[in-house]
Amino acid sequence: MQFPVLTIIVMTPMVAAMLILLFPAERKTEIRATALAASVVALGLSLWVYFSYDITGPQYQFIEKYAWLPFLGIDFHVAVDGISAPLVLLTGVVMFTGVLISWGEFNPEQHLSAGIQDRPREFFAFLFLLAGGVFGVFVAQDLFMLFFFYEIAVFPMYLLIAIWGWIKTREYAAMKLTMYLFIGSVISLIGALAIYFSVGLNSFDMIKLTEAIQSGALNGVSVNLFGSQIPFQVFWFPFVFMGFAILGGIFPFHNWSPDGHVAAPTAVSMFHAGVLMKLGAFASLKVGIMLLPEGATYWAPWIMGMALVNVVYGAFIASIQQDFKYVIGFSSVSHMGLVMLGFSTLTSQGLLGAGMQMFSHGVMTALFFAVVGMIYDRTHTRQIPELGGISKVMPFVTVAFIVGGLVSLGMPGLSGFAAEFPIFMGVWRVSPWAAILASISIVITASYIVRIMSSVFFGKLPHYEHHFGDVTILDKVALATLSLVMITIGVYPAVMDRLISSGVEHILRLFGGA
Amino acid sequence: MEPTRVLSLILFSPTLVALIMAFLPREEKTLLRWTALLGSLVPFGLTVAVWFGFDQGRAGFQYVENYVWYPTLNATYHLGLDGLSLSMVLLTTLLTPIAILASFNVEDVSKAYSVKAYMILFLMLETGMLGVFLSLDLLLFFVFWEIGLVPMFFLINQWGSEKGEREVFGKMIPARQYASYKFMIYTMAGSLGLLLAIQLIGVAANTYDLTKLYQIWPSMADLKVPFGLGVGTIKTMAFWAFAVAFALKVPLWPFHTWLPDAHTEAPTAGSMILAGVLLKLGAYGFLRLVLPLFPIESQTYAPVLAFLAMMAIVFGAWAAYGQTDFKRLVAYSSVNHMGFVVLGIAAAAAALGKGDDAVIALNGAVMQMFNHGLSAAGMFFLVGVIYERTHTRNLEEFGGLFPLVPVYGGILIFTSMASLGLPGLNGFISEFLVVRGSWPILPLYTALSMIGLFFTGAYILKGIKKVLHGPTNEKWIGHLTEINPREILVMAPLMVLILWIGVWPGWLLNTINSAMLMLFK
Numbered sequence A: 001m002q003f004p005v006l007t008i009i010v011m012t013p014m015v016a017a018m019l020i021l022l023f024p025a026e027r028k029t030e031i032r033a034t035a036l037a038a039s040v041v042a043l044g045l046s047l048w049v050y051f052s053y054d055i056t057g058p059q060y061q062f063i064e065k066y067a068w069l070p071f072l073g074i075d076f077h078v079a080v081d082g083i084s085a086p087l088v089l090l091t092g093v094v095m096f097t098g099v100l101i102s103w104g105e106f107n108p109e110q111h112l113s114a115g116i117q118d119r120p121r122e123f124f125a126f127l128f129l130l131a132g133g134v135f136g137v138f139v140a141q142d143l144f145m146l147f148f149f150y151e152i153a154v155f156p157m158y159l160l161i162a163i164w165g166w167i168k169t170r171e172y173a174a175m176k177l178t179m180y181l182f183i184g185s186v187i188s189l190i191g192a193l194a195i196y197f198s199v200g201l202n203s204f205d206m207i208k209l210t211e212a213i214q215s216g217a218l219n220g221v222s223v224n225l226f227g228s229q230i231p232f233q234v235f236w237f238p239f240v241f242m243g244f245a246i247l248g249g250i251f252p253f254h255n256w257s258p259d260g261h262v263a264a265p266t267a268v269s270m271f272h273a274g275v276l277m278k279l280g281a282f283a284s285l286k287v288g289i290m291l292l293p294e295g296a297t298y299w300a301p302w303i304m305g306m307a308l309v310n311v312v313y314g315a316f317i318a319s320i321q322q323d324f325k326y327v328i329g330f331s332s333v334s335h336m337g338l339v340m341l342g343f344s345t346l347t348s349q350g351l352l353g354a355g356m357q358m359f360s361h362g363v364m365t366a367l368f369f370a371v372v373g374m375i376y377d378r379t380h381t382r383q384i385p386e387l388g389g390i391s392k393v394m395p396f397v398t399v400a401f402i403v404g405g406l407v408s409l410g411m412p413g414l415s416g417f418a419a420e421f422p423i424f425m426g427v428w429r430v431s432p433w434a435a436i437l438a439s440i441s442i443v444i445t446a447s448y449i450v451r452i453m454s455s456v457f458f459g460k461l462p463h464y465e466h467h468f469g470d471v472t473i474l475d476k477v478a479l480a481t482l483s484l485v486m487i488t489i490g491v492y493p494a495v496m497d498r499l500i501s502s503g504v505e506h507i508l509r510l511f512g513g514a
Numbered sequence B: 001m002e003p004t005r006v007l008s009l010i011l012f013s014p015t016l017v018a019l020i021m022a023f024l025p026r027e028e029k030t031l032l033r034w035t036a037l038l039g040s041l042v043p044f045g046l047t048v049a050v051w052f053g054f055d056q057g058r059a060g061f062q063y064v065e066n067y068v069w070y071p072t073l074n075a076t077y078h079l080g081l082d083g084l085s086l087s088m089v090l091l092t093t094l095l096t097p098i099a100i101l102a103s104f105n106v107e108d109v110s111k112a113y114s115v116k117a118y119m120i121l122f123l124m125l126e127t128g129m130l131g132v133f134l135s136l137d138l139l140l141f142f143v144f145w146e147i148g149l150v151p152m153f154f155l156i157n158q159w160g161s162e163k164g165e166r167e168v169f170g171k172m173i174p175a176r177q178y179a180s181y182k183f184m185i186y187t188m189a190g191s192l193g194l195l196l197a198i199q200l201i202g203v204a205a206n207t208y209d210l211t212k213l214y215q216i217w218p219s220m221a222d223l224k225v226p227f228g229l230g231v232g233t234i235k236t237m238a239f240w241a242f243a244v245a246f247a248l249k250v251p252l253w254p255f256h257t258w259l260p261d262a263h264t265e266a267p268t269a270g271s272m273i274l275a276g277v278l279l280k281l282g283a284y285g286f287l288r289l290v291l292p293l294f295p296i297e298s299q300t301y302a303p304v305l306a307f308l309a310m311m312a313i314v315f316g317a318w319a320a321y322g323q324t325d326f327k328r329l330v331a332y333s334s335v336n337h338m339g340f341v342v343l344g345i346a347a348a349a350a351a352l353g354k355g356d357d358a359v360i361a362l363n364g365a366v367m368q369m370f371n372h373g374l375s376a377a378g379m380f381f382l383v384g385v386i387y388e389r390t391h392t393r394n395l396e397e398f399g400g401l402f403p404l405v406p407v408y409g410g411i412l413i414f415t416s417m418a419s420l421g422l423p424g425l426n427g428f429i430s431e432f433l434v435v436r437g438s439w440p441i442l443p444l445y446t447a448l449s450m451i452g453l454f455f456t457g458a459y460i461l462k463g464i465k466k467v468l469h470g471p472t473n474e475k476w477i478g479h480l481t482e483i484n485p486r487e488i489l490v491m492a493p494l495m496v497l498i499l500w501i502g503v504w505p506g507w508l509l510n511t512i513n514s515a516m517l518m519l520f521k
Helices: A005-022 A028-052 A084-103 A120-139 A143-164 A170-199 A206-214 A232-248 A256-263 A266-289 A293-320 A324-345 A348-379 A395-408 A415-430 A432-457 A473-491 A494-509 B006-022 B029-053 B083-105 B115-134 B138-147 B149-159 B175-205 B210-216 B231-249 B258-265 B268-293 B295-321 B326-350 B356-390 B406-420 B426-441 B443-468 B485-503 B506-517
Strands: A061-069 A074-080 A105-107 A112-114 A222-225 A228-231 B062-070 B075-081 B165-168 B171-174
Touching: A005 A028, A005 A061, A005 A074, A005 A084, A005 A120, A028 A084, A028 A120, A074 A084, A074 A120, A074 A143, A084 A120, A084 A266, A084 A348, A084 A473, A084 A494, A112 A348, A120 A143, A120 A266, A143 A170, A143 A206, A143 A256, A143 A266, A170 A206, A170 A232, A170 A256, A170 A266, A222 A232, A228 A232, A232 A266, A232 A293, A232 A324, A256 A266, A256 A324, A266 A293, A266 A324, A266 A348, A293 A324, A293 A432, A324 A348, A324 A415, A324 A432, A348 A395, A348 A415, A348 A473, A348 A494, A395 A415, A395 A432, A395 A473, A415 A432, A415 A473, A415 B138, A415 B175, A432 B175, A473 A494, A494 B062, B006 B029, B006 B062, B006 B075, B006 B083, B006 B115, B029 B083, B029 B115, B075 B083, B075 B115, B075 B138, B075 B210, B083 B115, B083 B268, B083 B356, B083 B485, B083 B506, B115 B138, B115 B149, B115 B268, B138 B149, B138 B175, B138 B210, B138 B268, B149 B175, B149 B268, B165 B175, B171 B175, B175 B210, B175 B231, B175 B258, B210 B268, B231 B268, B231 B295, B258 B268, B258 B326, B268 B295, B268 B326, B268 B356, B295 B326, B295 B443, B326 B356, B326 B426, B326 B443, B356 B406, B356 B426, B356 B485, B356 B506, B406 B426, B406 B443, B406 B485, B426 B443, B426 B485
Parallel strands: none
Antiparallel strands: A061 A074, A105 A112, A222 A228, B062 B075, B165 B171
C-alpha cells in the first residue's frame, strides 16, 4: 500500500483547521504558527507529488481508492494527472504565501493593521477548510466527491468575505459570490446526474465514466427538446461546462468575481483569484470536456467566442477602473479568459498553454493581491488618483509588483509568456482572426499595467495620512517566493511543460485522435 | 567541436554578478561600482578568449550549445557563434564595462532607484543583448529581444535627463519619462508583428531552431494558415513583420522617430549602450533572420530598403545639422550612420548574397555596425562630459572652449573625425566598403547616399565648431574643469580601437568576412 500522500494533502489543512479551533482565541501566535506549519507540510507534499510524477507513466498516478457509499457507487477516489499536479502545487504555494501575508503587522501608532488581526483563529479555520476543499477538487476522481469538495471550497468564502472583508461591500459581495457559485454548481450537478443516470454504470467514478463514454455508452442517447432529437453530449455539455466555468469567470457570468475579489481580505483574494477560479476552469475541463468530448467539439466555437470577450473586454474594463483592486480583479477575468480560450482550441498547444496559464496566473494574481493588500493596509486607500510614489517607501513591494506586472503582460522570460505563447499558437491554428483579436488584449494589458505602475508606484509621493515603511520579513518571503516561481518557469519552461503536455496528450486521445 | 559552456558563461555572467550585487548593501556605492565594473570584465575576457579560439576557416556556428528549454513547443536553448555574432558580442562585452566606468558619477535617484539598482539593471541589459546575438533559436531570440527592453526603460525613466518636459494627453511630464514610454511602446509595437510572424513560422515548420529553419523555411510551401491567402503573400507579410520590427530598432527612416528622444533623454551611459549596441540588434536581426529566411522577399523589396536607408542617411544628416542640442545632434548622427548599414544589407539582398560586391557590401555593413558602436559610444560620452560641467547641451551656449579644455577638445575632434569617416580611422573603412559594394548593385541609391556624406561632414564640423572654436564664451572661463583621468580611461580603449581598425582592419574584417561568405548558404 503506497504512501497515501494525496489524502494527507487534502486532510492536512482540514485537520489543521480543527486543531486551530481548539486554541484559545488570544493565542494568536500559536494559531498562526500552526497554520504556517500545516501550509509548509501541504506545500512540501505537493512539491514531492509534482516532482515524483512520472511523465512516461500512466495518466493517473498516486491513486488511492476507498469505498465510501458503495450502494450509490461513490468512492473516495483520488489521483493526479499532468494537469492537476501543477494545480495541487499551486494551491500549496498560495496557501503558504497566504498564511505568511495574513500574519501581518500591528502598529497602532501608524494606524497599521496589516494581515488578519481580528479573530485569526476562526479565519484560519475557515481558510483551511476552503483549502482542503480545493485540494479535494483537484485530486478527486469520483464525481460526487468532486462536488462534495467543491461545496466545501465555496461555502467558507461567504464567511471569510462577510466577516473579514472590506466593510463597504462585504455582505453584498459575499452574498453575490456565493449565490453565483452555488447556482453554477447546481447547474453542473444536474448535468452530472444526467450523465450518471444515462451511462447506467451506477458509479460516479470519473475514470470509469470516461471509459464507458469513450466506448459509446452515450452513443445514440439523445434528448427530446421540442420535438427535435439532440444528441446527449451536445445537450448536456453546456450544463456541465458552464456551471463550472462560472467559477472560472467566463463571460457573461463573471460578474461575481471583481466584487468578490475587492471585498475579500487579502489572503482570501489570493485564494479566490489564485486558486478558486482555476478550480472552476479545471472542473469544466475535467467534468465537461473530458467526459463529454463530442459536446466539447460541438460547443468549442461558442466557448472561444465567450473567452475572447473575457480576454479583450476584461482588459478594457480593467484599464478604466479607479480602484486598484478592481483593476486586478478584472485583469483576472481577462487572464482566465485566456485559459478558456486555450481550452476551446482543443489542440495540444492550446491546452498546454491553458494548463500553464492556470499555474502562472494563479501565482501572479496571488502576488498582485498581496501587493494591493500591503499598500491598502498602509495607505488606507485604493483609489489610483490618490496613490503615488509607493516605490519611494516600499521598494521591495515595487519590484515584486513589477515582476508580476511583466508576467501579466506576457513579457518573454517570465511565466506569463511561456503560458500565453502556446495558447496563441493553438488559437492561431483554429482561427487566425481570433488570434489577432486576442492579441489586442496584450496591448491593452500592457497599457493598464504601465498606467498602474506609473500612477501608483512612481510619480510624486502624495501626503499620506500616516507615515509607513516597507513590509515585514514574512511578507517579503511570500513575495519573493511568488516572484521566483514565475521567473523559474519563464526562464526554464521545461520544468512544467512536459508534465502538462503528458496530461494534455491523454485528454486529446479522448477526441478520437484529434 | 569539444562540448563547452563558454557561451552560456558569457551570456549569464552579467546576471550572476547582478545577483551577487543584489545582496550588497545599498549604501556602499564604491563597492557596488567596482563590483559591477570588474564583473562586467568577466564576459569581456571570455569573449577575447573565444575570439582567439574561433576558427575563421570553418563553416557554420561554433561553440554550439543545445539544451532542453521548452520541449513541447520545439524550442531549445540553442546558442552558437559565427563571425557576425562574435564581432557583435565583442562590441557588447567591450562597451558594457566602458559604460559602467562612465557611470561612476551616477547617484541615487531615490531609495528604490539607487546606484545598486542602476548597476543591476545595466548588467541585466547586457545579458539581454548578448542573448540576442548568441541565440540560434527563434523563440529564445524573441525572449532575449524583449528582455533588453525592461532595464533600458528604467534606466531612461529614472536616471535620464533632469530637465525638460513633454506633453502627454494634455499633461506635462518629465522629458525622460516621455522618452522612456516612447521607446518602450515603439519597440513593443514592432515586436508584436515579430511575435506573430515567429508564431507563424513555429507552427508551420514545427520547430524554432534557426539552423533547421535555414534549411526548410525558404522552400516551405505548406504554411497551415487557414486564411485562404497564397504562400507568397503570407511569406511577404511575415517578411514585413520581421522587417518592420528590425527597422524600428536600427532605426530606419521613417521608423526612427523614437530615437532622438530616447537617446537625448537617456543617461550618458544609457545612450552609449543604446547607440552602441541596441541599434545593432536591429541590423543583426536583418542579417541573421530576414535575409537567410526570406531571400526571395528580401531581393524583391531590397530597393525599398535601400530607399529607406538612403533617406535615413540624408535626412539623418540634415536633421543632425539643424540641431541646437548637442546630444540630439549625436542622436541623429546614429540615424545617419546606421543608414549605411542598411544600405549595405539592401545591396546584398538585391544580389541574393552572390558575387563579390554583395559580400563587400555586407562586410562594410557589419564593420559599420562595429565602428559606429565605438564612435557613437564615444561621442555620447563626450557630450556627457561637457554636460557634467556646464549642465547644458545647447550648442549656442558653448563657444571657444578649446583653450579651456584642450585635452577634451583633442579627444572630441578625434572621435568626431571617426564619426565623420576620416581616412585612417575606422569609419572610413566601413563606409568605403559599403559604398564600394553597393555601387555596382544599387547605383542610384548609393549615389544619393553619398550626398548624405557631405552633410555628415557638415554636422560633425558644426558640432566641433560650436563647442570648441570661435570666441571663448566668457561664462565658462574659470568654471570648466578639464577631462579627468577616469573619463580619459573611458575614451582610451575606444580611441585605440578606432585608430587600430582604421589603420589595420584585417583582424576584424577577416572574422566578419568568414561569416558573410556563408550568410546566404
